[in-house]
Amino acid sequence: MSVIAPAVEGSPARRVGAFFYRHPAVRLSLFLLPGLLWLGALYIGSLGSLVVYSLWSLEEFTGLVVREFTTSTYRELLEPANYEIVLRTAGMAAAVTVACAILAFPFATYMARYASPRVKTFLYLAVIMPLWSSYLVRALAWRSILAGEGFLMWALERVGLDGVVRTLLGVPIVGGPSLVQSKISLFIVYVYLWLPFMILPVQAALERVPVSFLEASNDLGARPGTTFRRIVLPLAKPGLVAGSIFTFSLTLGDFILPQIFGTSEFFLGQMVYVQQGVAGNLPLAAAFTFVAMAVMMLYLGAAKRAGAFEAL
Amino acid sequence: MSGPRSARAGWRVRLATGFVFLFLYFPLLIIVLYAFTTQSAAFTFPPPGFTTRWFTVAFQDEDMWEALRLSLSVAALATGASIVLGGLLAGAVYRARFLGKNVVAFIVVLPIALPGIVTGIALRSTLSLADIGFGFWTIVIGHVTFCIVIVYNNVVARLRRMSPNIVEASADLGASGLQTFRYVVFPNLVTAILAGGILAFALSFDEIIVTTFTAGQQQTLPIYIFSILFRPRAKPVTNVVAMLAIAITFVPILIAQILARDPTAGPMRAGGE
Numbered sequence: 380m381s382v383i384a385p386a387v388e389g390s391p392a393r394r395v396g397a398f399f400y401r402h403p404a405v406r407l408s409l410f411l412l413p414g415l416l417w418l419g420a421l422y423i424g425s426l427g428s429l430v431v432y433s434l435w436s437l438e439e440f441t442g443l444v445v446r447e448f449t450t451s452t453y454r455e456l457l458e459p460a461n462y463e464i465v466l467r468t469a470g471m472a473a474a475v476t477v478a479c480a481i482l483a484f485p486f487a488t489y490m491a492r493y494a495s496p497r498v499k500t501f502l503y504l505a506v507i508m509p510l511w512s513s514y515l516v517r518a519l520a521w522r523s524i525l526a527g528e529g530f531l532m533w534a535l536e537r538v539g540l541d542g543v544v545r546t547l548l549g550v551p552i553v554g555g556p557s558l559v560q561s562k563i564s565l566f567i568v569y570v571y572l573w574l575p576f577m578i579l580p581v582q583a584a585l586e587r588v589p590v591s592f593l594e595a596s597n598d599l600g601a602r603p604g605t606t607f608r609r610i611v612l613p614l615a616k617p618g619l620v621a622g623s624i625f626t627f628s629l630t631l632g633d634f635i636l637p638q639i640f641g642t643s644e645f646f647l648g649q650m651v652y653v654q655q656g657v658a659g660n661l662p663l664a665a666a667f668t669f670v671a672m673a674v675m676m677l678y679l680g681a682a683k684r685a686g687a688f689e690a691l
Numbered sequence: 692m693s694g695p696r697s698a699r700a701g702w703r704v705r706l707a708t709g710f711v712f713l714f715l716y717f718p719l720l721i722i723v724l725y726a727f728t729t730q731s732a733a734f735t736f737p738p739p740g741f742t743t744r745w746f747t748v749a750f751q752d753e754d755m756w757e758a759l760r761l762s763l764s765v766a767a768l769a770t771g772a773s774i775v776l777g778g779l780l781a782g783a784v785y786r787a788r789f790l791g792k793n794v795v796a797f798i799v800v801l802p803i804a805l806p807g808i809v810t811g812i813a814l815r816s817t818l819s820l821a822d823i824g825f826g827f828w829t830i831v832i833g834h835v836t837f838c839i840v841i842v843y844n845n846v847v848a849r850l851r852r853m854s855p856n857i858v859e860a861s862a863d864l865g866a867s868g869l870q871t872f873r874y875v876v877f878p879n880l881v882t883a884i885l886a887g888g889i890l891a892f893a894l895s896f897d898e899i900i901v902t903t904f905t906a907g908q909q910q911t912l913p914i915y916i917f918s919i920l921f922r923p924r925a926k927p928v929t930n931v932v933a934m935l936a937i938a939i940t941f942v943p944i945l946i947a948q949i950l951a952r953d954p955t956a957g958p959m960r961a962g963g964e
Contacts, residue, residue, distance in 0.1 A: 411783045414776040571714065628805060633807070634903075671806050
């Protein structure tokens with residue numbers, strides 16, 4: 380039991396408290412200042428310096444950064460090899476997002492509507508645990524599953540479907556030299572890694588869909604498909620958008636997985652990594668990064684209007 | 692989802708749920724399985740034999756312990772700093788009305804909403820412009836930047852669920868501002884702060900994208916794992932270290948979920964119901 384000592388009128392603590400009560404602006408600034416200095420000055424400032432770097436260029440002979448304003452670095456982005464990287468990465472991010480949404484929906488539906496409270500808690504933890512454990516570590520598992528002599532090929536051989544995989548690997552855009560090194564495997568691993576980020580917000584959104592809405596729709600003669608399209612989907616939208624922020628953004632900015640599962644065709648993150656590291660071309664790396672940032676900023680603006688931030 | 696609530700889900704929903712559950716957990720079993728395989732350079736299924744010698748190899752690797760120590764100390768510092776910064780920001784944004792409140796909420800979310808590579812390159816450009824050498828402290832700076840939002844989100848969610856009346860009641864009963872915080876607000880927030888702190892710790896411990904750009908020669912545990920990934924021999928050692936990394940974060944995350952118990956939690960918050 381804690382006993383609160385009555386503060387003596389005019390004690391220092393009381394006077395400080397009264398001062399802050401009378402000057403809420405001072406209190407507010409004290410609360411805001413440290414965080415805003417960090418995020419506002421350091422982080423936003425850093426995003427600014429990234430833009431500055433992208434407007435500088437690399438002197439090819441000396442390998443030094445020329446600190447003069449130029450748009451030449453951005454013009455480099457328009458070379459086919461470079462904008463193909465952007466398109467390839469955006470395409471992968473979009474495909475991964477759609478696949479995550481399709482897999483997440485029935486699972487989230489089961490959690491929100493059918494699971495008993497105990498099963499729901501269990502499933503919730505089952506989704507959240509992988510989300511917070513290391514993504515590199517979880518990706519590693521797939522290296523052994525997708526290996527030529529690994530589990531997936533072993534299982535497919537049992538059912539006689541291994542030929543299908545070999546055919547798929549030969550398809551130009553999705554294939555690759557081996558199962559581990561192909562866009563198919565990159566896609567599977569991304570979907571696996573980011574799926575929890577989609578399940579949680581969708582489940583939270585479905586949780587708020589009143590059962591009476593579904594009953595009303597049914598009573599008015601709507602078929603299940605119509606109810607899904609016109610009632611459930613619109614109400615689940617903020618959750619889907621919140622989830623897609625993660626699935627899209629995380630794919631866009633990753634440079635680790637393409638090095639493990641990718642082919643010789645570069646992805647955006649990988650290009651940034653190589654340009655700033657081995658190639659020492661920070662301006663080009665910054666220009667590529669700026670594209671990713673601009674895409675996400677536009678997306679975030681739209682997401683905020685869709686009310687998705689509450690679901691993060 | 693069809694019409695009115697039925698006791699049982701249709702077979703398609705149940706099948707899909709089961710499939711997704713297997714999809715999420717089967718790979719984790721595979722990590723454990725191959726930590727014990729006798730092959731040093733391949734992942735043949737089923738493994739030809741089992742051994743525990745990779746554990747000995749991993750535990751005798753001084754680089755591994757060095758990386759683990761670095762990761763733990765970075766995570767501890769980043770967590771401490773983000774609790775202070777994120778907690779204060781949450782207190783400021785909650786209830787107070789001021790110009791730019793939405794901007795603050797937006798800026799806080801940016802470091803996790805933008806691709807990690809953006810944060811990484813942005814910090815790297817600034818640090819090299821300022822001529823700051825890359826090392827322990829620059830890793831911490833990077834981690835704090837994206838950990839703030841985790842604490843912030845958890846505390847804001849708790850503040851929203853807390854009745855504003857209890858603060859007023861405390862003031863009416865004659866408590867000073869500090870007393871109200873000490874005896875009324877803080878006890879309501881402490882589990883949210885802890886949960887946020889634990890999740891921030893886990894995020895920092897496992898982060899590799901931003902760290903790659905803000906680290907000098909140092910190797911955090913994820914960077915170490917990545918570096919031994921392409922060694923042609925002793926592949927199962929990666930699985931042993933991977934198991935260790937999962938084990939270190941598993942229990943704390945579970946505790947964070949139990950502490951938060953928030954049924955409306957999104958991916959960046961702890962929940963548990």
